[in-house]
Amino acid sequence: MQPSREISRLIEIMAALRNPDGGCPWDLEQDFASIRHYTIEEAYEVADAIERNDMGDLREELGDLLLQPIYHAQMASEAGHFDIGDVIFGITQKLIRRHPHVFGEDAAQNAEMAKGRWEAIKVEERAAKAARKGDTTPSLLDDVPQVLPALARAEKLTKRAAKVGFDWPDLASVAAKVEEELAEVAEAHASGDKAAVHEEIGDLLFAVANLARKAGVDAEGALRDANLKFTRRFHHVEARCREDGIAAAEAGLDRLDGYWNEIRAADKA
Incomplete structure (x- = not known):
């Protein structure tokens, strides 16, 4: 087995590692849950390399991250669920569907128009996904991942709610909410109620995440x-x-x- 620039070689290596006949004992013991945290860690390491502007590390970390979908797809294939080809087909299909202004007749004159169409298509996709699962009351918040860092998830939740107008009118209004929540933290602390302090600090952090979104800042x-x-x-x-x-x-x-x-x-x- 030799290194290669082709993704097919990576797929072959992963299959060999998971082969019960001569594969790696550690890799054979893994399942989706046991390697889940590696997937998250590798994404963070990619982000870290980008922030440090280290192109050597970025190349290496992207390789580590690329291994993760190959690994998950290999296990899924062994169980008869799907393979890496299905994963690639799914994402190519999604990209084509979400870019009618590139791959269809629906022209977009600027980035804002393209983003608007992307968001509209995502709404349709969420509704279709909910229908497939038999959910007759889908929510805008349904597919905001639970495993996101709490600050990033708070920002995403408020962004979704804002799409239907559930939002503060301006930055000053959100800043006032932050001040209100801070006062409630102090009040809860004065009462000696630890559970209340926990809750109010959570509300304060949520309000700060909302403030960041309103200011156009990535809170995380x-x-x-x-x-x-x-x-x-x-x-x-x-x-x-x-x-x-x-x-x-x-x-x-x-x-x-x-x-x-x-x-x-x-x-x-």
């Missing part, structure tokens, strides 16, 4: 960037502690805050 991406910024600044704090010959745990909040303000000021310069 914004929080990732904030995490990176915090990490970089805290590294500066730790470095300054080492320079001054003091352990971070013994420096005290005032000194730590001073170091933090140094890097914060440098960022704004």
Whole structure:
């Protein structure tokens, strides 16, 4: 077995790994549930490589991600459900159907018009999918994946609801809702009711996700960037502690805050 640029070789390798006669014992033990988290992790690693603009890592991580649908399709084929050909047929069929302005006679004059047609076709597809499953009362929210990160899912839920007009009129209105939820967190904390604090912080985070959507900001991406910024600044704090010959745990909040303000000021310069 030799490497190849053809996807057919990847399919052959996966089939060999899953072959009960001479395959890999670990791969043979896996099922859809056991490798599910790898699929999610690989998608995040692709996103990380993109954010770092590391093309070498991106090439490698895309390969790792590509393995996941091949793996799932191989297991599905073994069980008689579908194979990778069915997966590829399904996505090509969907792309052709959702782009009548490219593959049909329905011209689109700009990106906004193309997006509108895409969304209209998706609504029709959701209704058809619900009908196949016997669901006579489909919801706009039905196919928002439960496994999405909570912040990203909150943003997607509010985006879906906004399609039927269930939305705040402007950014200021959502900002006021965030302030209201923050006040309710403080009220719940003052009451000593931990369950209420849990609920109100959830409402606050949901409102912040909605604020991000209204502002045209990817909430998940914004929080990732904030995490990176915090990490970089805290590294500066730790470095300054080492320079001054003091352990971070013994420096005290005032000194730590001073170091933090140094890097914060440098960022704004």
